[in-house]
Amino acid sequence: MTDFQAATETLNFRKAAFLQSASAIENAPTDFGSEVAFAGRSNSGKSSAINTLTHQGKLARTSRTPGRTQLINFFSLSEHQRLVDLPGYGFAKVPLAVKKKWNQQLERYLQYRESLRGLVMLMDIRHPLTEPDRQMLSWAEAASMPVHILLTKADKLKRGPAQSTLLSVREELSTQSDLISVQLFSSLKRQGVDTLGRQLNHWLTDSSVFDDAPDQGEDG
Ligand SMILES: Nc1nc2c(ncn2[C@@H]2O[C@H](COP(=O)(O)OP(=O)(O)O)[C@@H](O)[C@H]2O)c(=O)[nH]1
Ligand SMILES: [Mg+2]
Numbered sequence: 001m002t003d004f005q006a007a008t009e010t011l012n013f014r015k016a017a018f019l020q021s022a023s024a025i026e027n028a029p030t031d032f033g034s035e036v037a038f039a040g041r042s043n044s045g046k047s048s049a050i051n052t053l054t055h056q057g058k059l060a061r062t063s064r065t066p067g068r069t070q071l072i073n074f075f076s077l078s079e080h081q082r083l084v085d086l087p088g089y090g091f092a093k094v095p096l097a098v099k100k101k102w103n104q105q106l107e108r109y110l111q112y113r114e115s116l117r118g119l120v121m122l123m124d125i126r127h128p129l130t131e132p133d134r135q136m137l138s139w140a141e142a143a144s145m146p147v148h149i150l151l152t153k154a155d156k157l158k159r160g161p162a163q164s165t166l167l168s169v170r171e172e173l174s175t176q177s178d179l180i181s182v183q184l185f186s187s188l189k190r191q192g193v194d195t196l197g198r199q200l201n202h203w204l205t206d207s208s209v210f211d212d213a214p215d216q217g218e219d220g
Contacts, residue, residue, distance in 0.1 A: 039120070040133075059075065120200075148183070
């Protein structure tokens with residue numbers, strides 16, 4: 001495969017496979033290639049979105065006990081491309097000291113993780129832009145990290161109200177940063193999956209990604 005073909009490939013998200021869990025960013029896999037992280041409040045629909053994207057019902061566990069998962073889960077799409085499932089934030093029962101430690105890690109991850117190409121942020125369309133969401137957005141902005149927002153569970157609203165929420169969130173954030181995009185999403189209806197796929201494809205297969213890729217061997 002030539003570099004050009006590699007740079008214009010279309011990712012097959014069905015091939016996503018569990019790579020490893022990490023209890024802290026320090027234990028993340030080697031920082032090379034490219035990855036995109038998924039973040040959102042507990043119960044925002046993050047696990048469902050990853051499962052929908054990858055056509056794998058149980059890849060990221062959907063949970064009825066929000067906040068329990070404090071592990072960072074890494075999934076590989078190829079040897080050098082990863083999806084990262086970050087722990088849900090904004091869960092009231094997590095002790096303050098734990099929250100603070102996690103917040104610091106998150107801030108550093110956004111700032112220093114070389115392979116991180118972008119952040120997918122999930123917000124329930126019925127209550128977008130909560131305080132922890134805004135906190136997350138400000139860290140992303142400080143790190144100049146592009147953010148793609150999914151307004152999740154869009155099926156919970158009628159078309160009109162969903163559309164007007166989309167427009168108002170877009171409008172509010174457009175004054176703040178030009179590194180933010182927003183779309184409607186529903187795992188239940190499989191709405192917005194292609195748009196999300198295109199964004200991830202763009203982030204993960206950009207040719208600059210291959211600058212620090214390991215030697216491809218005799219086919220390279
Ligand atoms: N109606 C609807 N419910 C959803 C959707 N996505 C997730 N949910 C539900 O929202 C709850 C939390 O979803 P989950 O994916 O576990 O959220 P996470 O905590 O962010 O990983 C579960 O009961 C899901 O069934 C969606 O697109 N539409
Ligand atoms: Mg989850």
